[in-house]
Amino acid sequence: NAGVTQTPKFQVLKTGQSMTLQCAQDMNHEYMSWYRQDPGMGLRLIHYSVGAGITDQGEVPNGYNVSRSTTEDFPLRLLSAAPSQTSVYFCASRITGRSETQYFGPGTRLLVL
Amino acid sequence: GENVEQHPSTLSVQEGDSAVIKCTYSDSASNYFPWYKQELGKRPQLIIDIRSNVGEKKDQRIAVTLNKTAKHFSLHITETQPEDSAVYFCAASRLGGTYKYIFGTGTRLKVLA
Numbered sequence: 001n002a003g004v005t006q007t008p009k010f011q012v013l014k015t016g017q018s019m020t021l022q023c024a025q026d027m028n029h030e031y032m033s034w035y036r037q038d039p040g041m042g043l044r045l046i047h048y049s050v051g052a053g054i055t056d057q058g059e060v061p062n063g064y065n066v067s068r069s070t071t072e073d074f075p076l077r078l079l080s081a082a083p084s085q086t087s088v089y090f091c092a093s094r095i096t097g098r099s100e101t102q103y104f105g106p107g108t109r110l111l112v113l
Numbered sequence: 114g115e116n117v118e119q120h121p122s123t124l125s126v127q128e129g130d131s132a133v134i135k136c137t138y139s140d141s142a143s144n145y146f147p148w149y150k151q152e153l154g155k156r157p158q159l160i161i162d163i164r165s166n167v168g169e170k171k172d173q174r175i176a177v178t179l180n181k182t183a184k185h186f187s188l189h190i191t192e193t194q195p196e197d198s199a200v201y202f203c204a205a206s207r208l209g210g211t212y213k214y215i216f217g218t219g220t221r222l223k224v225l226a
Contacts, residue, residue, distance in 0.1 A: 031211060040122070042202060042218040043157070050211040058213065059114075090156060096211050100145050104156040 023091030119217025136203035
């Protein structure tokens with residue numbers, strides 16, 4: 001199993017540009033989520049999904065969209081990038097109802113100029 | 114809303130000494146408490162977790178204690194080694210469903226050789 005994969009590893013954007021951060025998992029996990037990590041602020045939840053076709057907002061959803069058309073994929077879209085979105089983004093997944101271990105992807109480092 | 118407070122934000126110990134990191138949670142319904150270790154430039158990885166039906170759990174040099182009445186839990190690392198240097202995150206959640214993880218803001222542990 002590849003586990004949780006993310007692409008790209010690093011991206012530079014200009015203010016106002018849009019892009020999609022990709023996340024995929026091959027463990028058949030129902031639950032997937034996106035976090036951003038900023039210095040001194042820990043891991044903050046952006047959006048999450050409990051299964052294909054179901055998504056919900058976390059604590060910092062503004063400026064981001066998600067969709068979940070398949071169990072495996074959970075892309076995060078930045079519609080109009082802002083410097084405040086400069087961060088490291090982690091995707092995570094887990095099985096619900098059994099093991100609660102949450103597995104993280106390797107992260108995407110995003111710089112918005 | 115629910116939150117998890119984590120202290121200290123930084124911790125320096127001499128190699129061989131013990132390190133203790135403490136977290137306090139607000140949601141009394143939380144019953145699952147994982148700890149993640151994040152090395153520099155890497156993804157967070159689960160190192161130990163505890164469920165609310167036990168008060169302590171050990172795994173070699175790592176232990177976690179839980180006080181449900183006071184709503185706090187702690188990570189204990191004994192005989193610290195340089196490779197223990199990392200950022201540690203606590204989290205609180207509820208088992209068996211689709212509940213979100215609420216993360217603490219992290220503790221940067223430095224083990225001095």
